[in-house]
Amino acid sequence: MQSQETQWKEEFETEREKLAHAYRERLRAELEAADKVYQQKLKNELLEQSITLQRTFASTVRDQVEQERDGRLGKLNELSSSVQELEKLTAEWNSVVDANLKTQHLTVAVEAVKSALENQVVPKPFITELAALKEIAADDAVVSAAIASINPAAYQRGIPNSAQLIDRFRRVSQEVRKAALLPEDAGAASHLASFAMSKVLFKKSGLAIGQDVEAVLARTESLLEEGDLDAAAREMNGLQGWAKVLSKDWLGECRRVLEVKQALDVIATEARLQSLLVE
DSSP, X not given: OHHHHHHHHHHHHHHHHHHHHHHHHHHHHHHHHHHHHHHHHHHHHHHHHHHHHHHHHHHHHHHHHHHXXXXXXXXXXXXXXXXXXXXXXXXXXXXXXXXXXXXXXXXXXXXXXXXXHHTOSSOOOOHHHHHHHHHHHTTXXXXXXXXXXXXXXXXXXXXXXXXXXXXXXXXXXXXXHHTTTOOTTOOHHHHHHHHHXXXXXXXXXXXXXXSSHHHHHHHXXXXXXXXXXXXXXXXXXXXXXXXXXXXXXXXXXXXHHHHHHXXXXXXXXXXXXXXXXXX
């Protein structure tokens, strides 16, 4: 029986690794395809701009030559200035293209990290994705500060996604209910009594009113299902006694998730601001 369980575990781990590998390959392929499409689009736009600039330049030269025909080239300096202005405009356009590419790559990298975190089967490290994001951002002080604000334990061990946090909360809430009636110095008898009383407690749901344990648990679960992790963590942080002790680890996970989410939101906002400045 033990051998069969071990075999099942090995088969499960093998299948999980296959799924994770397939997902990484698909994500990499999608990113490469998106990048190629974007690169080609920029090349086409730059080519069109170059053709337009060449035509403008040719037209300017033709007009100048016509005005100065018969050997009168008194306005040669003006023509030279036009050429220099054209070269300046071309250099500025190249800078705009480079900035657009950097912004696009930064946005894609942020979305890649978010996707990797939300679609994972179990929490796993995301050091590689974060390193790629930092490399793309280069010397951007805002992005560097946002990445530095993330607890190393988060990207070294991974963080749970929304569904995993809700599942863990429901398991924690069962233990909290059992300990809801315990004083801080409770002994074995008190634990048994509290466990028995927890069976007859009325379970609340939705945005319940009150500060009792059942109301707090109901509000927390409702907020989690709505995606408001910050408010849910604040609710659980208000518990006292054994209830707060039992929810300490879950609250720690919430803090790490919120730190990562806030850092990624800051980086995404920075990318949008850079895009607006380029435009």
